Amino acid sequence: MPRILSGVQPTGQLHLGNWAGAIRQFVELQQPGNEVFVFVASYHALTTLRDPAVLRDNCRQVVTDYLAFGLDPARTTIYLQHDVPEVTELHWLLSCVCPNHLMDKAVSYKDKLNKGLSANIGLYCYPILQAADILGPQADIVPVGRDQVQHIEITRDLAGMFNHAFSCEVFRQPAYRLSATAEVLPGVDGEKMSKSYGNTIDPFQDEKALRKRVMGIKTDSKGMDDAKDPATCPVFRIAKGVAGADDPRIIDLERKYREPPAGGFGYGHAKQALFEILLDVFAESRRRRAELMADPGAVDACLRDGAQRARAVISQTVAAARAATGLSA
Secondary structure: OOEEEEEEOOOOOOOHHHHHHHHHHHHHOOOOOOEEEEEEOHHHHOOOOOOHHHHHHHHHHHHHHHHHHOOOOOOEEEEEHHHOOHHHHHHHHHHOOOOHHHHHOOHHHHHHHHOOOOOOHHHHOHHHHHHHHHHOOOOOEEEOOHHHHHHHHHHHHHHHHHHHHOOOOOOOOOEEEOOOOOOOOEOOOOOEOOHHHOOOOOOOOOHHHHHHHHHOOOOOOOOOOOOOOHHHOHHHHHHHHHHOOOOHHHHHHHHHHHOOOOOOOOHHHHHHHHHHHHHHHOHHHHHHHHHHHOOHHHHHHHHHHHHHHHHHHHHHHHHHHHHHHOOOO
């Protein structure tokens, strides 16, 4: 039975990029024969978040959104990272076999520096903690967006380094799963959609706010009668990432981009089409989320059960790693 794991940070409302890159895959993988673990990366959030009340609220909100998007606690182990302290012990054990150069080349760290964001040791060592998240449950498969592939490669390197250093086979080698529909979606400014950059789209916003956000997506200055390139337009790329390339609405939208119909076709039309796609694709998720917001006990029960199940698995890995290093008999 393949074991599948992934998670996201609770640094703000989940957005279309999280869903398109990973969460959609989590839901698809909830099938008989798969063992799915999905966590909220609360320790990771501390690299940037300094408000304890916000962190607590965000953790609950992410779990609520997980459930709204379609994760089922009966089929998926859902937990908060800080409810499984064994992960931090694994982080230290892996740190002790990690060479500096492996962290120096991490794209996510360099990307944040290039964007002018402040850095700290937690951010620098982020891939090691992520490796502990993955190797603790002994995941076979990690569904990710394209921007996270390097982190899985680093995890594989660290697993091999630990096994070699201590002449053991404690950690298995995980593989990443990149869905054919996985997409690094652009944000409203055309850059990669990221909470760090403040350019996200929240599919759970009320309709008025959601439409305003969509209508604010940055586009070029081409006119109504001008042919447009859908491949470079954030509006089209988001619509395609959400609905899929084979969706009739996307096929029609692409045709109108390339060959504007009589009367013209402007970016305002494209944005309205995207808005309607979002309402349609996320209609059931929006309904479920409203129910969960009115029933906090459902989230509490999910987290209690998830933490218990996750610790039962990850503690076995910690015990094996301790034995391999000589920390226990």
